[in-house]
Amino acid sequence: MAYANLANADVAIPLPKPVTTVPNLLETSGTMNSNSDILPATMDAPQKFQEMLAALWEQHRPAIEERVNILAQACEALCCGQLTPENREEAMSAAHKLAGVLGTFGRTEGTDLARKIENWLADAETLPTRCNELMAALLSLKRSIN
Helix, strand or coil: CCECCCCCCCCCCECCCCCCCCCCCECCCCCEHHHCCCCCCCCCHHHHHHHHHHHHHHHHHHHHHHHHHHHHHHHHHHHCCCCCHHHHHHHHHHHHHHHHHHHHCCCHHHHHHHHHHHHHHHCCCCHHHHHHHHHHHHHHHHHHHC
């Protein structure tokens, strides 16, 4: 076994053996082994990807809708003059998370709207004047998700 030569070190550290073979992670059909029991082998890769993405979207949809509801509640409170700093922070967090998850699913319009809402919520000074803009952006965000 080889040892590392560490200057000024009192301990010799054994080096791992070099890898001489690479395991074959793909079947002969070119699909990952772990997918064989999830989706039929007759599907092509793009179709499998789209179906997996759609399943993930449905899995995350309740959390997405909850975040939109948090934004709607904050918008309503803002327009009534009752938005607390805690509600604003919660809404900013929801908008930030929405921007990320929508971007992951390729929903660029929703991502852009969520970022815009997050930025508006972050500016406490001008936020009270943005009630109508916030409502319009929130409606557009809801449409982009459905």
